[in-house]
Amino acid sequence: MGLLTNLYNKVAKFFRQQEGAAEDEASKSVATSRLKLVLMQDRTNLTPKILEQMRGELVDLLSKYLEMDKDLLELNFEQEGDQVALMLSIPVIRAKDEDEIEEALSVQRNSEDESVETDDLSDEEEKEEEYIESIDSEDDSEGIGEETEESSSEIDENESNLVSEVNEGKKSKKSSKKNNEEYIESIDT
Amino acid sequence: MTGRVIVITSGKGGVGKTTTSANIGTALAKEGYKVVLIDTDLGLRNLDLLLGLENRIVYTIVDVIEERCKLKQALVKDKKNPNLSLLAAAQTRDKSAVNAEQLKEICEKLKEKNDFVLVDCPAGIEQGFQNAVAGASEAIVVTTPEMSAIRDADRIIGLLNTKEEITSTRLLLNRVRPNLIKNNEMMSVDDVVGILEIPLIGIIPEDTGIITSTNKGEPIVNDENSLAGQAYRNVAKRILGEEVPFLDLDEPKGFMAKIKDVFAKLKAKV
Known part of the structure; x- marks a missing residue:
């Protein structure tokens, strides 16, 4: 009997290993x-953090014009010689039609106007935090890309979010540019 | 005669730079070329051990630079192959004893009378690396299929790209374990080449024979039956411009492996 259980255990272990290999x-x-x-x-x-932010903004920008598979977006820096190239690969589901693009752009324009009116230093800090939260969680329903696809009635609710994104966007562009310059300098020396 | 100066570098330590230098040097010498190996790892010299020449070293590279001897006097001839010689590093000095200009000068002199000058670079990206690279026009970057080694190799490749004198940078993937790759537990050759994006010059399988060959002070290329030795001989041929296919490292499947495959397929169907 002991021999049989022993044998059974060995056989069972054998197949478990097979499963393990797949994992x-x-x-x-x-x-x-x-x-x-x-x-x-x-x-x-x-x-x-900045890379994630850049990725978020790229998705934001592109989704005004294209419907795409955001989860499969690939961002990569490739080095050739002393130059670095940014490679962006993203599956496009379809191009948006003119009306949709117009709608997405008008949302942006509205939010830009809004940002001028409500530009308030104390508020800004709060909004920045909001923004970072929204890019940290991928499945967030307030995710950047989706907003442009939502109906206009919902847009008002999200506007404050968008405002902060635009503000943050300008800042991060500056800082990433600065970083790149630093990098190029370090190569030259 | 103007020889080729090739630096063998890696960034990370312990991935097999010195073993690679000893073996490629020996393999090229066996092909009939005149080869000098330079150990630039000042204070941590090991190339002499791998070649079994540790008892024959009288003068080192620092003695040459500080003009206590002539360059020719410091070259130690290999026991077996008179085509191969070693310029040893000083064990009692550190990397600041030498500068890039001096090393470049030594490389210039050596390449006049040799077909190949192989420079064994120390780990790291500081002065030692800058020195070793100074006289070279080609580079071989050694890495293993591990994240830390690949990351450091990427850094080194970036630095080599900024050197105008280096016209060719090729990758040698060391300590590859085919059975781990087969089970997807180790990055494959394609994965590594895809990430580092430089041409491949060799794939060296993990081989326990390396340990015994180091013990004996005899490079594994001298062992005709060793797979790693074969792989290093192929690297030497590729350096010489021959097109040699990469070794097929898939071991023939054993009986049990075949049975496992059958069961895995059956299971997949269910």
Whole structure:
């Protein structure tokens, strides 16, 4: 009897190992994707936060014109010689028609006007925090890209969010540009 | 004669720079070329050990620079192959004993009388690296399929790209373990090349024979039966411009592996 259970255990273990091998598939791809991200930072001197922000803004910008699979967006810096190229790969589902684009642009214009009116230093800090939260959680229903697709009645509610995004956008552009310049300098020396 | 000066570098330590230098040097010498190996790892010299020449070193690179001997006197001939010689690093000095200009000058002199000058670079990206690279026109970046080694290799590749004198930078992937790659537990050759994006010059399988060959002070390329030795001989041929296919590292499947495959397929169907 003992012999039989022993045998059974061995056979069971054999098949468990087979399953385990399939699960380990993650280990290598985890390494590859972690490495890709860290190299992107190394090559550009951009912090993960700024990279994520840049990615969010790119999605924001592009979704005015295109409907796309945001989850599959790939952002990569490739180094050739002493130059770094930004490679963006994103599956396009369809191009938006003119009305939709016009609508998305008008939302942006409204929010820009709004931002001029409500420009208030004490408020701004709060909004920045809001913005960072919204990019940190991927599935957030207030996610950047989706807003342009929502009906105009809902837009008013989201406007304050958009305002802060636009504000933040200007800042981050400045800071990422500065970082790039730093990087180029470091190469030259 | 104007020889080629190739620096062997990696960024991270312990990935096999020195082993690679010893083996490629020996393999090129076996092909009939005159080769000098320079150990630039001042204070941490090891190339002499891997070649089994540690007892023959009288003068070092620092003695040459400080003019206590002539360059020719400091070159130690290999025991087996008179085509191969070593310029050893000083063990009692640190990296500041030498500067880039001096190393460049030594490389210039050596390439007049040799086909190949291989420079074994120390780990890191500081002065030692700058020195080792100074006289070279080609680079071989050694890495293993591990994240930390690949990250450091990427950094080194970035630095090499800024050097105008370096016209070719190629990748040598060391300590590859095919069975781990097969189970997706290790990054594959394609993964690494895809990330680093430089041409590949060799894939060296993990080989326990490396340990015994180091113990004996005899590079593994001298062992005709070793897979790693074969891989290093192929690297030497590629340096010489021959097109040699990369070794197929997939071991033939055993009986049990085949049975496992059958069950895995059956399971997938269910």
